[in-house]
Amino acid sequence: xxxxxxxxxxxxxxxxxxxxxxxxxxxxxxxxxxxxxxxxxxxxxxxxxxxxxxxxxxxxxxxxxxxxxxxxxxxxxxxxxxxxxxxxxxxxxxxxxxxxxxxxxxxxxxxxxxxxxxxxxxxxxxxxxxxxxxxxxxxxxxxxxxxxxxxxxxxxxxxxxxxxxxxxxxxxxxxxxxxx
Numbered sequence: 001x002x003x004x005x006x007x008x009x010x011x012x013x014x015x016x017x018x019x020x021x022x023x024x025x026x027x028x029x030x031x032x033x034x035x036x037x038x039x040x041x042x043x044x045x046x047x048x049x050x051x052x053x054x055x056x057x058x059x060x061x062x063x064x065x066x067x068x069x070x071x072x073x074x075x076x077x078x079x080x081x082x083x084x085x086x087x088x089x090x091x092x093x094x095x096x097x098x099x100x101x102x103x104x105x106x107x108x109x110x111x112x113x114x115x116x117x118x119x120x121x122x123x124x125x126x127x128x129x130x131x132x133x134x135x136x137x138x139x140x141x142x143x144x145x146x147x148x149x150x151x152x153x154x155x156x157x158x159x160x161x162x163x164x165x166x167x168x169x170x171x172x173x174x175x176x177x178x179x180x
Contacts, residue, residue: 003064004051007083008073011043013129018049024147025053033058046081053142069140071132094135096128111139113180122167134168138175145172
């Protein structure tokens with residue numbers, strides 16, 4: 001089983017990202033499970049969402065404490081939350097930033113991408129969840145880009161889906177091409 005933990009702030013679409021990543025995996029015949037950790041969150045407060053992937057049915061129903069991957073939608077969370085906590089050695093951290101990141105644990109691959117810039121250029125709004133999903137697909141291979149596109153088409157009206165697909169493709173191509 002492989003596991004993903006998504007760190008974001010309320011209103012950034014962390015829960016939606018988890019659901020769409022799980023849907024893309026499921027559409028590729030991979031068992032998947034997505035769920036949030038809710039408390040008294042409100043817009044701007046730290047939020048965590050989780051995704052599991054496996055080739056067999058997933059019966060585990062707990063938070064993810066030792067993920068293989070993390071996505072950090074807002075790099076300011078790094079100073080407030082232990083986003084790297086439990087990340088397995090050899091794990092991949094996809095972080096929405098163009099800045100240097102202090103205190104990265106050894107044995108972790110970090111992919112920095114300015115998802116906010118891409119989202120502003122493509123969507124016209126700083127909503128970077130679909131951009132980061134494209135980066136995740138390219139960095140991990142856990143979901144296929146075509147499956148992600150289908151999940152986005154299922155979730156959003158056609159014009160909005162096309163913009164989100166373009167944002168995801170842009171990030172996917174940047175990560176695959178090493179242009180980050």
